[in-house]
Amino acid sequence: MKLTDNFSLWEFTNSTRAQILQIKNEPDASDIENLRRLCLNVMQPLSNYMHTPIRITSGFRNYELNAAVGGAPSSQHRYGQACDFTCSDMKRAFEFLRYHTPFDQLIWEYGTDEQPEWIHVSYSNRNRRQVLRKYKGESKYRPF
DSSP states (O other): OEEETTEEHHHHHOOHHHHHHTOOOOOOHHHHHHHHHHIIIIIHHHHHHHOSOEEEEEOOOOHHHHHHTTOOTTOGGGGTOEEEEEESOHHHHHHHHHHHSOOSEEEEESSOSSOOSEEEEEOOTTOOOEEEEEOTTOSSOEEO
């Protein structure tokens, strides 16, 4: 099922960890609608701008999968409102999202000042526009 021109539901539900643990990571209709809204408002505009492949590394995670990967119980991944991704120019992607999309949270995850290991972005009904950074070895997020 396509969510937008460049993103499919499979990309947001496929999980090696779920396969290994034999977890059925299946979103319900509400979760799918949230994923569609995330794609329409954030990920598709990013894809249109970048003109390069964007790899979703973590999208929807049902309760069981979220617990298995150590996700926060209130993680927006559980509701189809968040994804983590990588692409060829992470800094450029981060800046585009920061200044040109209506995100809820945008997090530079680990990495260096020039390149995060991955980017977390979410979209919801109450977009707070939080821009954060997480460093290796720290449990808390810092304002970016």
